[in-house]
Amino acid sequence: MARVCEGEGLSSDDEGTKDAYLSVVDLHKRFGGIAALRGAHLTVHRGEIHSLVGANGSGKSTLLNVLSGQVFPDAGAVVLDGRPVRPGSPTRALAMGIATVTQETTLAPHLSVTENVLLGPRKRRNWYGIDWRASHEEVARILEQLEVDFEPKDLVSRLRTDQQQMVEIARALSMRAKVLLLDEPTSALSQHEVEVLFRLIRSLRDRGMTIVFVSHRMSELFELVDRITILRDGQTVDAGPIVDYDVERIVEKMVGRAGRLRQAVVGNDAQARTPLLSVRDLCVGTQVRGVSFDLAQGEAVGIAGLGGSGGTALLDGIFGSVARAAGTVQLGSALLRSGSIRHAMANGVAYVPGDRKQLGLVPNMSVAENLSMALTSDAGRLRRVRVGRERSLVQAAITEFGLVAKDARQSCSMLSGGNQQKVLIAKWLFEHPRVLLMDEPTRGVDVGAKRDIYDLLLKEKSKGLAMLISSSETEELLLLCDRILVMFRGAVVAELQRDAFDEATIMHYAMGGAV
Amino acid sequence: MTVTTDVESPAQKRPLVRRRAGRTASLLQWMSTNQYVAVFGLLIVMFVVFTVTQGRFFTAANIRVLLTSVSILWMVSLGLTVVMLTGGYDLSLAAMVGLSGFMFVGFFSTFGIPALPAIILTVLAGALVGGAVNGLLIGWLGVPFLVVTIGTLSIFEGTTYLVSGTQTISVTSGLLNSIGFSSAGGVPITVWIMIGTLLVAYFVLRRTYFGRDVYAVGGNAAAARLSGVHVTRTLVLAYAISGGLAALGGVLEVSRISAASPTIGNTVIFSATAAVLIGGTVLGGGIGGIVGTVVGVLFLGVLQNGLALSGLASSWQEVVSGAIVVLAVLFHQFQHKGYPLLRRQRPGAHDDAAAREAQFARGRGTDAPRVDTHVSA
Numbered sequence: 001m002a003r004v005c006e007g008e009g010l011s012s013d014d015e016g017t018k019d020a021y022l023s024v025v026d027l028h029k030r031f032g033g034i035a036a037l038r039g040a041h042l043t044v045h046r047g048e049i050h051s052l053v054g055a056n057g058s059g060k061s062t063l064l065n066v067l068s069g070q071v072f073p074d075a076g077a078v079v080l081d082g083r084p085v086r087p088g089s090p091t092r093a094l095a096m097g098i099a100t101v102t103q104e105t106t107l108a109p110h111l112s113v114t115e116n117v118l119l120g121p122r123k124r125r126n127w128y129g130i131d132w133r134a135s136h137e138e139v140a141r142i143l144e145q146l147e148v149d150f151e152p153k154d155l156v157s158r159l160r161t162d163q164q165q166m167v168e169i170a171r172a173l174s175m176r177a178k179v180l181l182l183d184e185p186t187s188a189l190s191q192h193e194v195e196v197l198f199r200l201i202r203s204l205r206d207r208g209m210t211i212v213f214v215s216h217r218m219s220e221l222f223e224l225v226d227r228i229t230i231l232r233d234g235q236t237v238d239a240g241p242i243v244d245y246d247v248e249r250i251v252e253k254m255v256g257r258a259g260r261l262r263q264a265v266v267g268n269d270a271q272a273r274t275p276l277l278s279v280r281d282l283c284v285g286t287q288v289r290g291v292s293f294d295l296a297q298g299e300a301v302g303i304a305g306l307g308g309s310g311g312t313a314l315l316d317g318i319f320g321s322v323a324r325a326a327g328t329v330q331l332g333s334a335l336l337r338s339g340s341i342r343h344a345m346a347n348g349v350a351y352v353p354g355d356r357k358q359l360g361l362v363p364n365m366s367v368a369e370n371l372s373m374a375l376t377s378d379a380g381r382l383r384r385v386r387v388g389r390e391r392s393l394v395q396a397a398i399t400e401f402g403l404v405a406k407d408a409r410q411s412c413s414m415l416s417g418g419n420q421q422k423v424l425i426a427k428w429l430f431e432h433p434r435v436l437l438m439d440e441p442t443r444g445v446d447v448g449a450k451r452d453i454y455d456l457l458l459k460e461k462s463k464g465l466a467m468l469i470s471s472s473e474t475e476e477l478l479l480l481c482d483r484i485l486v487m488f489r490g491a492v493v494a495e496l497q498r499d500a501f502d503e504a505t506i507m508h509y510a511m512g513g514a515v
Numbered sequence: 516m517t518v519t520t521d522v523e524s525p526a527q528k529r530p531l532v533r534r535r536a537g538r539t540a541s542l543l544q545w546m547s548t549n550q551y552v553a554v555f556g557l558l559i560v561m562f563v564v565f566t567v568t569q570g571r572f573f574t575a576a577n578i579r580v581l582l583t584s585v586s587i588l589w590m591v592s593l594g595l596t597v598v599m600l601t602g603g604y605d606l607s608l609a610a611m612v613g614l615s616g617f618m619f620v621g622f623f624s625t626f627g628i629p630a631l632p633a634i635i636l637t638v639l640a641g642a643l644v645g646g647a648v649n650g651l652l653i654g655w656l657g658v659p660f661l662v663v664t665i666g667t668l669s670i671f672e673g674t675t676y677l678v679s680g681t682q683t684i685s686v687t688s689g690l691l692n693s694i695g696f697s698s699a700g701g702v703p704i705t706v707w708i709m710i711g712t713l714l715v716a717y718f719v720l721r722r723t724y725f726g727r728d729v730y731a732v733g734g735n736a737a738a739a740r741l742s743g744v745h746v747t748r749t750l751v752l753a754y755a756i757s758g759g760l761a762a763l764g765g766v767l768e769v770s771r772i773s774a775a776s777p778t779i780g781n782t783v784i785f786s787a788t789a790a791v792l793i794g795g796t797v798l799g800g801g802i803g804g805i806v807g808t809v810v811g812v813l814f815l816g817v818l819q820n821g822l823a824l825s826g827l828a829s830s831w832q833e834v835v836s837g838a839i840v841v842l843a844v845l846f847h848q849f850q851h852k853g854y855p856l857l858r859r860q861r862p863g864a865h866d867d868a869a870a871r872e873a874q875f876a877r878g879r880g881t882d883a884p885r886v887d888t889h890v891s892a
Contacts, residue, residue: 380724381725
């Protein structure tokens with residue numbers, strides 16, 4: 001009885017509703033002009049491991065945030081154990097028995113395991129205060145169920161990431177949670193740690209816990225999960241037992257169209273053109289593990305991958321904003337120094353970071369000041385600012401890049417997202433770079449500005465600019481790139497040539513599908 | 516002054532600031548974009564009130580006294596402005612004023628260096644200590660600025676007591692005397708030095724690339740770094756400037772009292788912070804400037820001088836200036852966040868807008884909208 005929800009905007013599977021423990025009906029949520037959820041359904045049975053599956057931006061996280069009380073929905077209902085509930089705040093969600101374990105742990109690192117598990121007023125008390133012995137004993141009993149290798153008195157900051165997740169799960173158990181929401185719990189874990197976590201999740205399920213699990217890894221779905229719900233563009237498009245699915249079927253539902261799996265080239269294809277940028281065995285922290293590729297003049301290479309697969313870290317490692325752990329980056333005849341932004345810039349590398357607000361622009365400075373910041377970064381510091389040239393830069397940004405700004409002195413924070421992004425890209429193009437690194441070039445940008453940015457980038461590419469674009473929007477990569485590298489857990493797992501471009505294929509590899 | 520509107524692509528034209536009619540509206544707008552303008556208005560009002568009520572207030576002699584009395588505050592505030600614009604703070608300036616007095620005594624009396632080179636050496640030494648100790652610890656090693664400058668405050672203070680033996684040491688120098696007591700063109704030399712420093716500081720902050728760096732580092736250090744700005748160098752220089760200006764303030768004080776005293780400047784850091792905040796430079800950096808700080812300094816100076824002439828207890832000055840600091844900063848937040856500030860602005864409050872921003876920043880969940888229209892390549 002799988003795939004009851006074929007097509008667009010259907011309701012949850014009716015037969016399942018009978019023994020549904022947690023269900024979500026027709027959930028809608030808008031953030032400003034963006035619809036994050038527009039008709040999401042979810043039916044989770046008691047004592048099952050249920051997975052939410054979807055591409056970046058499909059609404060998984062928003063749906064989880066509604067369930068955990070962090071986001072209030074615009075419309076729709078949440079039904080828990082037959083009763084409609086409104087988990088309007090995290091505290092209320094917890095009181096109803098819905099606990100969340102996220103990838104960023106919400107623990108107090110300098111306190112003990114006991115203090116974190118029995119957070120706040122839930123510690124045992126005696127007549128003169130907190131009864132630490134009883135509290136430790138209570139936590140020890142919970143930890144025993146979890147079969148973990150740490151003690152209640154241990155400091156959380158001393159624990160490994162997977163152990164910290166266990167502490168969060170222990171906290172959920174101590175609150176007698178009935179539903180456990182796991183948001184990409186495996187993203188920071190090693191293979192062995194994942195196995196331990198999975199064993200724990202299964203044993204929790206066998207004891208009646210209901211588990212909602214989000215993961216970007218296909219293999220984990222088939223290994224762990226009982227049933228799945230697939231989201232696309234904020235809508236539930238399919239749901240059913242995992243046994244009714246195979247990789248192709250899931251990918252097809254996620255991207256909304258069927259596609260024959262195209263042939264990918266693994267590793268580095270011999271390039272016809274001479275490479276301009278050569279990256280060899282690049283490692284950045286634990287996020288990028290041994291990536292090698294070439295980029296030629298006038299070529300655009302895309303980096304596809306789901307959240308946390310390492311695209312941003314790869315760009316950081318090349319530009320030098322994060323020091324490289326290993327590997328070399330060669331541009332022309334120059335070997336770029338690890339961790340030196342200015343060396344990279346001097347050699348003609350530009351980097352448009354994905355987080356415009358935090359890394360891209362100085363919001364309180366003017367359009368002119370932001371546009372000239374990179375260009376004048378090697379001017380004599382006591383030299384007079386060339387105001388006239390700045391004005392002409394603004395003028396150029398307006399005529400060439402379609403920037404809409406009131407005047408050169410307008411503060412960047414007053415611009416719309418699309419115009420801010422144009423400022424950010426223009427700021428780097430004025431440097432006349434040889435290689436442009438871009439992370440999410442159109443995040444949070446309206447459709448009109450998106451088109452402008454694509455036109456602009458394609459024009460620069462035809463003029464010989466080499467581009468490396470990391471994006472979670474596959475369509476954008478299909479449009480802009482000559483080649484796409486698909487990353488999974490920090491490694492390039494597939495390389496697709498233009499004739500093999502296909503959303504389903506990219507998704508297949510991005511989720512760790514076999515080559 | 517025109518009203519700020521976001522001239523967006525024709526499809527989505529929406530005003531960010533609601534258009535208000537009339538001249539008062541544009542005056543309000545101007546005031547709301549320049550915080551110190553409101554304080555400047557208050558300064559004028561106060562000036563007029565004191566002129567009317569106190570016959571001795573608006574006399575050349577009193578104005579001279581008023582201006583020279585704020586000379587240390589002026590120097591320390593200018594330096595502090597630069598540091599606060601980078602997003603930092605320099606508590607050690609309080610002790611640098613006193614220490615520099617004794618550095619001057621050391622150069623001038625002990626080593627017998629002539630007065631002018633000794634002054635220059637003192638200022639350079641202040642800059643060197645500020646930049647090399649505070650600047651490197653903060654900008655290079657990333658130690659929090661409060662930790663560093665609380666430490667150096669104590670170190671400088673202790674050093675001052677050690678070298679002075681807690682004694683006030685008198686200094687007699689013709690040059691210092693003329694700095695402290697002579698005038699040129701009816702304006703005291705001290706005031707000329709103050710004006711000169713102001714002009715240089717204004718030029719450096721507003722007209723040079725270094726000034727740009729100061730604002731960029733305070734506005735968004737990560738973005739500045741990714742744009743190739745030397746963040747460490749900027750911070751080191753900012754703390755060097757504040758140290759140097761505080762040393763100059765110390766020299767001016769020596770010239771005023773013809774002696775170096777270990778307790779000079781101990782409380783000036785609080786007034787200086789008040790002046791900088793009143794002047795619209797924000798804690799956290801990136802916004803504000805020298806002109807506002809000067810307005811803040813004059814505000815405090817006029818307040819103190821006028822109250823003294825009125826025969827009111829000088830404690831009133833502290834009460835009023837304290838209240839003005841809080842009101843000025845509240846006013847500033849109001850300008851930035853608008854009316855919602857009055858509705859709800861509790862620390863840690865969680866709302867949809869904040870959640871949305873956080874999610875955008877993380878790039879998860881409510882990710883960017885998908886392209887609905889395909890673009891033809």
